[in-house]
Structure formats: structure tokens, C-alpha cells
Amino acid sequence: MQSKWDIGEPEKRTINSETEQLKSELLTLNMGPQHPATHGVLRIEIWTDSEIVAHAIPHLGYLHRCMEKHAENLDYRGVIPFVDRLDYLAAMNMEWTYVQAVEQMLGTEVPRRAELLRILTGELQRIASHLMAFGTYALDLGAFTPFLYAFETREKILRLFEEVSGARLLYNYIWVGGLWNDWTDEQLERVGQFCDFMEEEAKKYNELVSYNKIFIERTANVGVFSLQDCLDYGATGPVLRGSGMKWDLRKNKPYSLYSEFDFDVPVGDGEHGQAGDCWNRYMVRMKEVVQSVKIIRQVLEKLEPGPIMGKVPKIIKLPKGEVYVRQECPRGELAFHLVSEGDAKQPYRLKVKSPCFTHVSMLPRVAPGQMIADFVATVGSIDIVLGEVDR
Amino acid sequence: MLNVDFQKLSDLINKNVPGANAVVNTPEGKSDSSITVEASSIFAVVSFLKTNSEMPFNSLHVISGVDYVEHMEVCYMMSHFDPEGGREFILKIKVTDRVNPAVDSIVSLYAAANFQEREVYDMYGIKFNNHPDLRRILCPDDWEGFPLRKDYVAQKVYNGMEVFPDSKMNFEDREFIVRQAMIKKAQTQSAQ
Amino acid sequence: MSTNVHQTGSVKDYFLDLYNGIRTSFVGMWITFKYVWSAKHVSIEYPEVREVLPERSRMRLFNDAQNCISCTQCAMACPVDCIYIASEKYPEGHEVQKTSNGQPIRLKLTQFVIDTSLCCYCGLCTTVCPTECLTHSHDYEFSQYTIDSMKYDYLAPDVVAWRDRIVKS
Numbered sequence: 214m215q216s217k218w219d220i221g222e223p224e225k226r227t228i229n230s231e232t233e234q235l236k237s238e239l240l241t242l243n244m245g246p247q248h249p250a251t252h253g254v255l256r257i258e259i260w261t262d263s264e265i266v267a268h269a270i271p272h273l274g275y276l277h278r279c280m281e282k283h284a285e286n287l288d289y290r291g292v293i294p295f296v297d298r299l300d301y302l303a304a305m306n307m308e309w310t311y312v313q314a315v316e317q318m319l320g321t322e323v324p325r326r327a328e329l330l331r332i333l334t335g336e337l338q339r340i341a342s343h344l345m346a347f348g349t350y351a352l353d354l355g356a357f358t359p360f361l362y363a364f365e366t367r368e369k370i371l372r373l374f375e376e377v378s379g380a381r382l383l384y385n386y387i388w389v390g391g392l393w394n395d396w397t398d399e400q401l402e403r404v405g406q407f408c409d410f411m412e413e414e415a416k417k418y419n420e421l422v423s424y425n426k427i428f429i430e431r432t433a434n435v436g437v438f439s440l441q442d443c444l445d446y447g448a449t450g451p452v453l454r455g456s457g458m459k460w461d462l463r464k465n466k467p468y469s470l471y472s473e474f475d476f477d478v479p480v481g482d483g484e485h486g487q488a489g490d491c492w493n494r495y496m497v498r499m500k501e502v503v504q505s506v507k508i509i510r511q512v513l514e515k516l517e518p519g520p521i522m523g524k525v526p527k528i529i530k531l532p533k534g535e536v537y538v539r540q541e542c543p544r545g546e547l548a549f550h551l552v553s554e555g556d557a558k559q560p561y562r563l564k565v566k567s568p569c570f571t572h573v574s575m576l577p578r579v580a581p582g583q584m585i586a587d588f589v590a591t592v593g594s595i596d597i598v599l600g601e602v603d604r
Numbered sequence: 605m606l607n608v609d610f611q612k613l614s615d616l617i618n619k620n621v622p623g624a625n626a627v628v629n630t631p632e633g634k635s636d637s638s639i640t641v642e643a644s645s646i647f648a649v650v651s652f653l654k655t656n657s658e659m660p661f662n663s664l665h666v667i668s669g670v671d672y673v674e675h676m677e678v679c680y681m682m683s684h685f686d687p688e689g690g691r692e693f694i695l696k697i698k699v700t701d702r703v704n705p706a707v708d709s710i711v712s713l714y715a716a717a718n719f720q721e722r723e724v725y726d727m728y729g730i731k732f733n734n735h736p737d738l739r740r741i742l743c744p745d746d747w748e749g750f751p752l753r754k755d756y757v758a759q760k761v762y763n764g765m766e767v768f769p770d771s772k773m774n775f776e777d778r779e780f781i782v783r784q785a786m787i788k789k790a791q792t793q794s795a796q
Numbered sequence: 797m798s799t800n801v802h803q804t805g806s807v808k809d810y811f812l813d814l815y816n817g818i819r820t821s822f823v824g825m826w827i828t829f830k831y832v833w834s835a836k837h838v839s840i841e842y843p844e845v846r847e848v849l850p851e852r853s854r855m856r857l858f859n860d861a862q863n864c865i866s867c868t869q870c871a872m873a874c875p876v877d878c879i880y881i882a883s884e885k886y887p888e889g890h891e892v893q894k895t896s897n898g899q900p901i902r903l904k905l906t907q908f909v910i911d912t913s914l915c916c917y918c919g920l921c922t923t924v925c926p927t928e929c930l931t932h933s934h935d936y937e938f939s940q941y942t943i944d945s946m947k948y949d950y951l952a953p954d955v956v957a958w959r960d961r962i963v964k965s
Contacts, residue, residue, distance in 0.1 A: 274742040281727075282751055291875035294918035320634050358828055365838060376850040379932070385918040393923075394852065421824045426817040444663045444685060447716030459687045466690060534635025537681060537694055539665075550668045550679065562752075566666035566681070574719040603742060791885065 239267055242585075246275050250353040250589050253599025257576065259588065266588050269580035271573050276603040284563040289315055289529040290389060292563065297383040299565060300601040302345050305338035305374075306542040308387040313468065314538040314549045315389050318531045326519035327391040328470050333404070333512045334374070334386070336505040340411065341370045342543035343498045343505075346596045350495060351422055353593040354431050359422050366414055369407055376400060389529060391522035405513055408506045415503055423499055432495060433486025436579050436591030440489065446578065447571045450545030451501070452595055455481035455494030462541040474511050476504045491594035498596070530556045544568050544596055567601040608693040610637050613659060617641065620656070621648045629696075638679070638694035646680075646697050647708040653682055654713055659691065660684060664710070667720035669728045671754050675700045676728055678707060699730055709735040727752035854919045854932040857910055859950040863895040863929035866903040870921035870930055878914035879921060882907035895927045905951065912938070913946040 244250075244257040251257070254275035260268040280299065284292050296311045297304040309331055316323065323331075348363030371381045377396055378386035386393050422428050438448065440456045453460055461478040463471045479500035481493030531553040539548040545568020552562040572595045580588055614626035617639070624645045630637045641649050653661045665681035676699045684691040699705045709732035711717045721732045722741040729750035732738060739745060748759050758767050840847060849855070866883035883903040886892075892900045922930050940946050949955075 274740075274744065277742040279751065287875050291873065291920065294875050294916050294920070318634055375853060377852070379850075379852040379854040379919060380917065383916075383918075385920070393919075417827060421827050424820060425824055426813070426820045442715075445715045447663050447665060447714070449685075453685070458685060460685045460690070465687065532633045532635075534631040534633055535638075535694075536634070536636050539692075546665075548666065548681070550666070550681070552670055562668075562670045564666070564668035564670075566668075570719060570723075571666075571716055574716065578715070 237262070244589075244592075250593060252349060252593070252597055253602075255573070255597070255599055255602070257592070259580070259585070261585060264584045266580045266583050266585060269577050269588065271576055273570075273573065273603055276599045278604065280604045281563055281565065284560055286559060288558045289531070289560065292560070293388065294383065294385050297385060298600060299567065299604060300542065300544065300547075300569070300598045301382055302598055303338050303342040303543045304382065304384055305334045305387060306540065307547065308384070309335055310538060310540040310542070310547050311549055311551075312387050312389050313540065314536050314551045315529070315531065317538060318534060318536050318551065318553065319389070319525070319529065321390050321523050321525055323391055323523050324520045325470075326517065327521045327523070329512050329516055330392055330396060330521065331387060332469060332471070332474075333396075333509060334377075336508050336512075337370050337373070337404070339505050339543045340502050341367050343502050346498055346543075347418065347422070347495070350593045350596075351428075353589055354428065356422065356428075359418065362414070362418070362421075366411065369410070373400060373403060373407070388522070390525035391520070395521050401513060401516070404509065408509055408513075411506050412503065415499065415506075419499065423496060429485050429492060431586075432491040432590055432594065435486075435491045435587045436583065436594060437487060437489045438575060438579060442575065442578060443489075446575045448545070448575060449568050449571070450541070450543075451494050451497045452545065452572055452575075454479065455497045456489035457481055462539060462546060466539075468538075468540060473515075474508050476507050479504065491590050494594045494596075528558060530558055531560075532556075539566075542568065544598065544601070545572065547601075565601075565604055567604065569595075569597040569599075569601045573597055573602055608659070608691050610639060610693070613693070614639050616656070616658065617649055617652065621645055621652050624649050636694060638696050640696045640698065643697040643699055643707055647710060647713075649695070650680070650682075650710045651713055653695075661691065662686075664714040664716045664720070665692070667717060667724055669724045669730065669752070671728060671752060673754055676702070676705065676730065676753075678724060678730065680710075705730040706733055707731075708733050711735055726750070729753070849934045853934055854917045854922075856912065856933050856935045856938055857915065857921070857948075858931055858933045859908060859910070860929040860931075861905060861908055861950045861955070863897075863927045864905050864908065865895060865899055865901050865927060866905050867926060869924040869926065873920045873924045875918065875920065876914050876916055878911040880907060880909045880911070881905070895929070897927055899927055908950045909947050910950070911947045913943055 239260040239262055242259045242261055244255075244259055246254045246256045248255075256272040256275065258268075258270045258272060259266050260270075278298075280295050283295055287295070293308055293311065296307050299307050344363040344367045348360040348367075351359035351363075374384060374386075375381050377394055377400060378384040379394075438452065438456050440458060442448075443453050443456045443458070448456075449460075457480060459478055459480045462468070463476075464478055479497050481488045481490075481497055483493065484496070486492045531551075533553060533555045535550065535552040537548060537550045539546050546566075547568060548566035550562070550564040550566065551560055552564075554561040575595070576592065579591060583591065610628045610630070614628050617624050617626040624641045626649075627640045628637060629640060653659075661682040661684045663683050663685055665683045668679045668681070670677045670679065678697050678699060680695040680697075682693060682695055697707065699707060705728075707730055709717065709721055711721065711732075711734070718736070719741060721735055722738060724730055725732060725735075725738055726740040726743055727750060740747060743751065744762075747762070749756055751758075760767055866881060868881050868883075871877070871879040871881050883905050886902070886904050892902060894900055917932075919932060922928075922932055
């Protein structure tokens with residue numbers, strides 16, 4: 214059988230005939246569904262020419278749980294556990310966005326204490342999610358210690374959430390019209406102590422990872438998303454801010470009570486590398502943690518005793534119409550398109566606009582020309598969670 | 605929605621894109637307004653929205669499909685990211701053909717439409733002309749049927765596996781409840 | 797095209813990079829080195845030591861069947877339909893008992909099964925129960941060998957034995 218590597222009789226072989234016969238083809242590599250660095254079950258088919266990536270094709274759907282179809286058979290309160298499970302690392306923000314959509318159509322008034330506590334839990338969840346992104350990103354690049362530090366800090370937040378809502382990760386805490394349980398003064402005191410602790414830790418993480426020369430060499434100038442690319446592909450959140458545009462829904466289209474708070478919006482400015490590369494996206498997240506701590510401190514000052522649940526009918530039926538509500542979640546802008554047909558107890562259509570889905574579509578654009586290790590750094594820096602991508 | 609004067613926008617569209625027939629839908633209550641255009645003019649309308657200087661829209665947020673039983677709608681959420689002033693609104697088209705629905709693709713205008721249109725195709729079966737890679741994205745590649753349609757019934761067998769196996773459907777418990785409900789109903793009816 | 801190499805490679809840049817690399821590595825190592833002395837023991841040695849869960853923790857469900865009035869609110873509120881309830885009317889002349897908080901029990905509960913392999917521990921069923929007979933216990937160690945044994949029948953005679961095992965708030 215003639216093998217394609219057959220280069221002829223030993224006597225006739227010359228150095229030229231060997232190199233002529235050796236064809237170079239693209240190698241197909243599966244950064245497969247099981248992989249420690251893809252943050253979930255994501256399959257990326259990489260075609261490489263030795264070490265350099267030529268194409269990258271993401272294949273989704275390994276975690277598709279038909280949440281949008283399920284929501285058509287559940288009543289409005291029963292959708293909240295399903296919505297939790299979309300981006301399971303930032304579940305409070307998911308619930309808050311969905312509940313805001315239902316409340317906008319119903320027209321309920323949410324009491325002030327409930328709104329402030331929602332901001333408190335939303336920002337605490339943002340810190341927890343960014344800590345997770347920080348820890349797993351450092352782990353992807355080979356550093357094991359920051360992962361453990363980040364998780365120890367995150368454990369403090371999750372323990373607080375368990376005392377308030379009953380669960381560590383999938384809370385079912387933010388309900389239509391307010392909240393399920395109230396926070397006691399002692400728990401709020403611990404939140405204040407956590408804020409002090411987090412500021413110290415953020416400085417420590419900056420010294421340990423962010424300004425480490427090896428980390429900078431690995432991530433600066435890698436995976437550059439130009440601003441025009443980001444707008445074309447619909448990127449939002451830290452990916453868009455890392456490329457230089459100062460767009461944050463909490464400032465540009467304030468929802469809830471965010472217009473009363475004073476905080477900055479960090480933007481990727483090219484301190485190391487250039488705006489739009491992995492280092493700047495990562496640094497936007499680290500700076501956002503500090504800004505979230507600032508917001509939490511202001512919430513603790515403004516809190517006053519009061520009710521936490523507004524007036525909501527026992528059986529929720531929405532009038533006919535549709536609404537599209539967006540919120541700034543840790544990974545980007547999450548939006549719900551909620552369509553209801555007349556007086557029904559169930560939504561007619563619930564479409565989830567997930568930020569990670571749009572960010573995964575940017576990978577084929579930026580992959581060609583990178584080395585495989587740089588590609589791993591890029592995938593980690595866009596911070597995807599497959600529960601949201603596949604729903 | 606944000607910062608959009610619907611009447612002005614629909615007048616602009618009607619003036620610059622002939623045949624678009626932009627109609628503003630203002631529902632009662634607290635729902636969002638939207639603009640409906642003709643399905644055949646979607647490419648021209650979106651390219652006008654992207655390139656005009658009065659109310660430009662530089663990004664596409666999401667494409668969502670809705671199945672009303674006689675027709676289907678495709679909603680495009682157009683948005684404009686600008687730190688000075690952002691804009692956003694819903695642009696809708698109606699697709700009346702349920703057997704072979706087809707709409708022009710806007711991938712050449714906004715690259716975000718690539719994955720979004722694949723998802724609408726996967727869930728509703730609406731084909732997009734000139735899409736570079738129209739195949740299923742979330743369901744497996746050889747799945748039959750379009751799941752989010754209202755008249756969808758799941759296939760019985762997929763690649764030799766049963767889709768809803770009887771052993772996992774909890775029939776005894778559910779039937780017990782149904783039987784009990786029927787007994788209770790018969791008792792209340794005979795008592796009346 | 798991503799390039800990690802510096803575009804301008806002067807001798808000064810080379811030595812500056814080298815100095816920065818070594819300096820930041822030492823800064824990082826000093827941070828981790830401090831943990832040698834100051835590390836707090838954060839791991840608990842499970843299963844010898846168990847953590848005390850907060851009182852609102854939502855673990856395995858427990859239903860006190862003597863207090864149930866068969867309103868089926870929990871079965872309707874459940875998002876995954878894992879509660880199966882069946883009840884029937886009492887025969888004539890039966891004296892009406894009351895639950896622990898005063899409500900009369902008018903229906904006889906014949907089946908109350910929760911399929912805990914489907915349960916998502918959201919807690920919606922416990923909030924709508926009018927007599928508060930359905931509660932969350934703090935038991936999280938209830939794995940079984942077969943999926944069928946994950947269906948818990950709360951009218952079974954041995955439920956009293958569980959009740960003692962569960963640390964119930």
C-alpha cells in the first residue's frame with residue numbers, strides 16, 4: 214500500500230526529495246468539550262499550522278437546556294429558579310434583570326429598602342463573579358495560588374448569601390416586587406467589614422498578578438479586539454470597556470437607584486499593552502471590583518428600615534405587550550425580551566440576550582495568527598460561562 | 605427603549621427607504637413601542653440605520669424570533685453605543701410563510717448577526733439568504749424540527765436513542781393524580 | 797496578528813525588562829511567603845467535623861404529613877413538578893381534626909411523594925404552604941443507589957425514623 218509518506222527507494226533518497234514529499238497541512242485540534250481552560254463545555258475546533266492558529270470555529274450547544282421553551286410553561290414566579298441557572302456565577306444579576314422586566318410590565322412599586330438591598334446584592338455578586346474570573350484566568354495561564362486566594366475571598370460573600378437567602382450559588386432571592394428575606398444589622402455589619410477586607414485584597418492581587426512581568430508578557434498585546442470590531446460584533450461590558458469605550462449601563466441608562474450613586478467607570482487605557490488586549494480587559498474587571506466596593510459603602514450609609522416587598526397580586530398575569538430590559542451584569546449586558554399575550558399566567562416568549570454568546574462569536578475573528586497559548590489567554594479573558602451561552 | 609422619537613424615526617425610514625412601510629406600534633400600558641417594516645426591505649432599512657447621520661445605530665444587540673400562530677416575527681434590537689447619548693429600539697418584521705420562510709441576512713452589515721441568525725434558524729426554521737454558514741447552533745446538527753415553534757412535537761428517536769423514554773416519565777405518579785382528579789370531579793358532579 | 801515581542805529592542809529595554817521581571821517575581825513570592833507564618837486554618841476536616849449551616853439553608857425537604865390539608869399549593873408552585881399529591885374526601889360522620897395552627901383538615905391525604913431527583917431546592921413550595929408543614933431541613937447527605945429510591949413518600953411509617961435523623965430547625 215502506497216503511504217503518502219513514502220519517499221521512494223533508500224538509494225534514490227536525497228535531501229531535496231524528503232522536503233518535497235513532506236507536505237504541510239493544517240492540523241485540526243479540538244479544544245474539546247472537556248478542557249480545563251474553556252470555562253465550561255465549549256468545543257473550539259482549532260486548525261493550526263504548527264503553533265499558529267489558522268481558524269477557530271466554536272461549536273456550542275453542549276449545555277443547551279431549552280430554558281426558553283421551559284419558560285413558556287411556567288408561571289412568572291417559577292421562572293426565577295430557571296433564570297438563576299443561566300449564568301450560575303452571577304445569579305443575583307440574572308434574577309434582578311428578569312424581575313425588572315416583569316415589574317416594568319406590571320407597574321409595581323418596589324420599596325426603597327428593597328431597591329437598595331438589590332443594589333447591594335448585585336454589587337456583591339459582581340465582586341464574587343469578578344473574583345472567579347480573576348482566579349480562573351490566572352489558573353488558565355498556569356498560576357495556581359491566585360485561584361485559591363480568590364476563592365477564599367469569594368467564600369466570604371457566598372457565606373453571607375447563604376445566611377440571607379438559603380443557598381450558596383442559585384439563590385431564588387430576588388422576587389417580583391421585592392426580596393424574599395431581609396438582611397439583619399449584624400449581616401450588614403459584616404458586609405462593611407468585607408468591604409475593608411476587599412480593598413486590601415485588591416491591592417494584594419494587583420501586586421501578585423496584575424503587575425507581574427510574566428503575566429503582562431503573557432497578556433499584553435494578545436487578542437486585541439479593536440473598537441470597531443467590538444461594535445460590529447455587539448460586544449458589551451468589560452470587553453467593550455477594555456477596548457476603550459466608556460459605556461456602562463449603570464451610568465448611561467441608569468436603572469433602579471443607580472443615579473444616586475457616585476462611582477467611576479474604568480476603561481482600558483493601554484497602561485500596559487494596548488487598549489483592547491487581554492491585559493486591559495482583565496484590568497477593567499479588577500478596577501470594577503474597587504468601584505463596586507465604593508457603591509456598597511454608599512448603600513450601607515443610605516439604608517433605612519422599611520418593607521422589602523411591594524404589592525404584587527397572588528397570581529401574576531401580565532397585560533398584552535412586550536418589553537426589552539437590559540442590565541449591566543458582570544459579563545456584559547444581559548437583556549430579556551419578554552412577550553406576553555393577554556391574560557396568561559405564563560410568558561408567551563422569553564428571549565435571553567446573553568453577553569457571552571456574542572463574545573464567543575468574536576473568537577473566530579481574533580484567533581487567526583495567534584499561537585495556541587495566546588489563544589487560551591484570549592478565551593480566558595472574555596470570561597464566558599457556558600450556562601449563559603447555551604441557555 | 606432609549607432616546608428614540610419613534611414617529612421621527614419611522615418618518616426618516618419611510619422617506620429614505622422606499623417600500624419599507626415603517627409603522628410604529630404603540631401598545632397600551634407600560635410595554636415598549638417598536639417599529640414594524642416590510643420583510644423584503646430589511647436589508648435596506650438596516651443599512652440605512654447604520655449609515656445615516658441623524659440617528660445612527662452602530663451595534664446590533666440581539667435578534668429574537670416570536671411565533672404567533674399564524675405568522676412569525678423576527679425582532680432586531682438595534683442599539684447605539686455612544687458615551688454622549690445612546691439609543692436603542694426594537695425593529696420588527698413579519699414572516700407569514702410557515703413552510704419555507706426566508707429573510708435577507710444582515711451579516712454583511714453587522715457581524716453580530718452571524719450567531720444570532722443561526723439561532724433563529726435553529727429554533728424557528730427561518731432561513732436567511734446570503735448567510736455564510738447557516739446551520740444549527742444549539743441543537744445537534746442532525747436534529748429534526750424547530751423547537752421554539754408553537755406546534756413543535758419532539759421526535760421520538762434520535763440516533764437510536766429514545767427522546768422521551770417511558771421509564772423516566774413518572775407515569776404512575778402522574779396518572780394517579782389524573783385519576784384522582786377524575787374521581788373527585790365525578791363525585792362533585794354526582795353530588796350536584 | 798498578536799505579537800508578544802517588543803518592537804524596539806534596545807539594550808536598555810532588555811535590562812529593564814530583566815530587572816522588572818525579577819523584581820515582580822520577588823514581590824509575588826514575598827506575598828505568598830508571608831502565609832507561612834500567618835496562614836489561618838480554613839479547611840474543616842469533613843466528615844469528622846461538620847459545618848453548622850445557617851438556619852435559612854435550603855436542603856432536603858421535609859413534610860409533616862399529619863399537618864397537611866391537601867391544598868396542593870406546593871404542587872402547583874413547583875417549577876419542575878416534582879410533588880405528587882392525591883387526596884380523597886373523608887367518609888360521612890368523620891370528625892374534623894385540626895392542624896397545629898388551627899386549620900381544619902377536610903381531606904384525607906392518600907399520597908404525598910416528592911421526587912428529590914427532580915427537585916431544584918428553590919423553596920417556592922415552602923413559601924406557599926399555609927400550615928408550614930413543608931419545610932427545608934439541613935440534611936444534605938441523602939444520596940441513594942438507585943434513582944427510584946429518590947422518590948420520598950412522606951406517608952410511609954418509617955418517616956418518623958428520618959425525622960429524628962434530620963436536624964430540623
